Every structure is written in structure tokens, then in C-alpha cells.
Amino acid sequence: MSRRLSFSEAWDLVRSREEVLDAGVTERELAAAVAHGRLRRVHRGAYVDAEVWDELWPEGRQLVRVCAVRRASPGGGPVFSHLSAAALWGLPLVGPIRDDVHTAIRSRRHTRTEAGVVRHQMMLDEGDVVRRHGLRCTSLARTVFDLARLLRPEAVVAAGDAALRMVSVDGHEVDPDAVAAWRAEVEGLCAPGLRGVRRARWIGVFADGRAKLPGESVSRLQLHRLGFRDIDLQVPLVGSDGARYFADFGFPRSRAFGEFDGEDKYRDAELRTMPTAADAVMAEKHREDEIRGVTGWRVVRWGSRHIRTPEDLGRRLAAFGIRPPG
Numbered sequence: 337m338s339r340r341l342s343f344s345e346a347w348d349l350v351r352s353r354e355e356v357l358d359a360g361v362t363e364r365e366l367a368a369a370v371a372h373g374r375l376r377r378v379h380r381g382a383y384v385d386a387e388v389w390d391e392l393w394p395e396g397r398q399l400v401r402v403c404a405v406r407r408a409s410p411g412g413g414p415v416f417s418h419l420s421a422a423a424l425w426g427l428p429l430v431g432p433i434r435d436d437v438h439t440a441i442r443s444r445r446h447t448r449t450e451a452g453v454v455r456h457q458m459m460l461d462e463g464d465v466v467r468r469h470g471l472r473c474t475s476l477a478r479t480v481f482d483l484a485r486l487l488r489p490e491a492v493v494a495a496g497d498a499a500l501r502m503v504s505v506d507g508h509e510v511d512p513d514a515v516a517a518w519r520a521e522v523e524g525l526c527a528p529g530l531r532g533v534r535r536a537r538w539i540g541v542f543a544d545g546r547a548k549l550p551g552e553s554v555s556r557l558q559l560h561r562l563g564f565r566d567i568d569l570q571v572p573l574v575g576s577d578g579a580r581y582f583a584d585f586g587f588p589r590s591r592a593f594g595e596f597d598g599e600d601k602y603r604d605a606e607l608r609t610m611p612t613a614a615d616a617v618m619a620e621k622h623r624e625d626e627i628r629g630v631t632g633w634r635v636v637r638w639g640s641r642h643i644r645t646p647e648d649l650g651r652r653l654a655a656f657g658i659r660p661p662g
Contacts, residue, residue: 341396343424343469347403349388353381379404379437380451394433398423405437405453406471413472414439415465417456418482421473422495425502427480428550430494431487440465440474456482476503477521484539485532492539493557494550501545508570508582510546519543546570551598552584554643559585561646562653563660567594575626583627583635590658592634593627596643 341349356366356375366383369375376389382404389397402420406413416424418438423429436449440458448455464478474482480499484492504514522540526533542560546569547553559567564587571586571593585594624635634656642652653659 341392341399343399343403346396346399347407349384349400350378350404350407351383352407353383356383379408382408394429395423395426397435398429398433398437401435401437401452402471405439414441414453415460416440416471416473417458417479418454418474418486421468421479422483424468424471424473425476425479425499427483427495427498428553430491430550430554433491458482477518478525480539480543481522481525481536484536485530489535489557490554492535493542494553496539496543497545497547497553497556498550500543501547503545505545508546508572515545544569548584549596549598551596551640551643555585555594555596555638555649558643558646558649562650563662566661573627573630575623576630577626579626581623581627587658589661590634591632592636592656592658593631594653594658595624595635595637597637597639 353366357363361369366375370377370383373386375383376386378384378389378401384400384404389400392400398419402416402423406416416438417440419429419433419436420438436452436454438454438456440460441455442458442460460474460478464475465472466475467473473479476499480492480496483495487495500515500518503518504511519540523537526537526540530536544556547556548570552569556569566588568586568588569584571583573581573583575581583593584596586592587594627633628635636653636656636658638649638652642648650659
């Protein structure tokens with residue numbers, strides 16, 4: 337099962353060629369370990385245990401490669417950008433993601449890739465570069481701006497929602513001033529004539545920090561593509577037991593709530609609030625019973641397979657009588 341990774345864990349996972357050899361491994365044994373898949377080469381002269389690597393989310397793999405590149409870089413190291421900055425910020429990376437590490441360079445040479453490192457020729461203002469975990473990277477807003485110009489919409493929405501949540505949401509409370517400031521910061525980066533600037537401007541408006549998981553973000557996008565405009569997120573409810581609950585999506589016209597059910601909600605100990613997966617399932621059943629009981633509304637669930645396309649999600653909702661207006 338895939339798992340998340342902290343920066344310190346990622347840093348400690350990377351072993352240089354010298355460290356591997358100092359542990360008593362011969363050159364021949366090192367080559368054999370790589371050839372037979374026991375070690376994974378993540379950068380020139382940098383290795384990770386392959387079994388651990390196979391368990392990592394795309395964000396974790398990117399973070400490991402960032403650490404490997406930084407460890408091999410002289411001086412203050414590069415300015416990490418795009419996917420690499422996203423990994424340093426802890427933003428989700430949705431969909432097929434290449435393993436290349438992304439850095440920013442201030443030169444007149446065109447963007448180029450060498451040894452798995454993409455070097456982007458970029459004009460960065462002083463405020464566009466910050467430190468994250470001691471490494472230099474693009475600011476949160478600049479990172480989302482750059483991702484919007486590089487990735488497909490599903491990945492951009494997941495990252496944009498997570499970034500806005502990071503700066504404007506505390507628990508379930510949204511700070512409207514922080515939302516406005518973040519949107520203004522993204523809009524300020526949208527200079528006319530830049531490639532992909534329309535999508536960057538769009539994500540600055542469309543992002544919503546109330547979406548808690550990437551699957552909820554992609555669901556939002558597919559619902560928008562289907563024509564839904566009257567849905568609400570994280571709808572607050574009080575159960576008959578006096579407990580406060582939140583429904584992922586509300587469909588007022590259909591008198592229904594929607595719940596995105598990613599497996600990780602139950603299987604990943606970092607995401608669930610209960611000790612075991614079985615406990616999490618039972619708690620979720622109780623929550624759904626309470627929501628139905630106090631509102632009389634239906635609860636419709638969908639999973640990752642239902643949000644691959646708008647049509648997939650549309651069919652799932654239509655089976656329960658939920659359709660967009662018009």
C-alpha cells in the first residue's frame with residue numbers, strides 16, 4: 337500500500353554511492369542490486385531501497401528525488417519549481433506524473449533536461465522564491481501558477497485546492513480575507529501573453545480550499561464540467577446525538593448529499609480518525625445514518641473509478657436521480 341512521506345524521512349532515505357560503499361557493499365554488489373531491482377537509482381550517485389520506493393505516493397517519490405538533487409548540488413542549491421516545489425509544499429500530485437525534478441534558472445538558455453533534472457528558464461521576482469524545509473523553492477502561489485501552465489486540469493485543481501486550503505482554512509473555518517489575498521496573488525502573476533496564463537487565471541478563481549482530498553477536488557471539476565453550479569462543499573450538520581458532521585457535497589435541488597469515498601480514507605492511518613479501518617467504516621456508517629436521519633436527504637457515494645471522466649460521474653449520479661439543472 338502506498339504511503340505518505342515527510343521531508344525528513346525523504347532526506348534520510350537517500351543514500352549516496354559513497355555511503356553505500358562505506359557500508360561494506362562492493363562496486364559489483366551495488367551494480368547487481370540496481371540491476372536486480374533491490375536498489376533504485378534516483379539521481380546520479382544516489383540510491384533508495386526499492387521496496388520502500390514502491391510504497392511511495394507520487395509526491396513522496398518526487399520529494400525523494402528533490403532531496404537527492406539537493407544533496408548532490410553545491411552551494412545553496414537550485415531553486416526548485418513546478419512539481420518539485422509542489423512536493424516541498426506538500427501539494428498532491430494527481431495523475432500520471434513524470435519523475436523529473438524541476439528547477440528554475442535565470443538565463444537566456446531555453447528550458448532543457450539533463451540527468452533527470454528539468455531546468456526552466458524563468459523570470460522570478462524576489463517574492464517568488466522562499467525556503468521550504470531549508471531548500472529554496474518557488475512560493476506557494478507561484479508554484480500553483482506554474483503547475484497550471486504545465487499540468488492537465490485535474491492535477492491543477494487538486495493542487496490549487498490544497499494550496500488554498502493551506503493558507504485559508506482552519507479545520508472547517510474559512511478565512512475570506514486569506515482567500516481573497518491568495519486569489520489576488522495568483523492573478524498578479526498572470527501577465528498577458530504568457531503560455532497557459534488563461535488556465536492559471538482560471539485556477540485562481542476556481543480553487544476552493546474546502547475540498548479536503550484530491551478526489552474531492554477532481555469530483556468538483558467533473559461536476560463543474562457536467563454543469564452543476566448549485567452544489568456546496570463540506571455542508572455542516574448536527575446529528576441527533578448532538579455531534580457535528582460535514583457532508584462532502586450538497587445538492588439542494590435534488591435533496592441529496594454526495595460523498596467521495598477514496599480507499600485511503602479507510603486504509604491510510606494518517607487520513608482516518610479511527611484506530612483501524614474497520615472502526616473507520618463503522619464510524620462512517622453511523623455518520624451517514626445521522627445525516628439521513630436529521631435531514632431526510634439521500635446520501636450518494638462515489639469512488640475514484642467514478643471520477644475518471646465527467647460521464648462516469650454523471651452516470652453514477654443519474655442512477656440516484658441527481659442531474660444538473662437544465
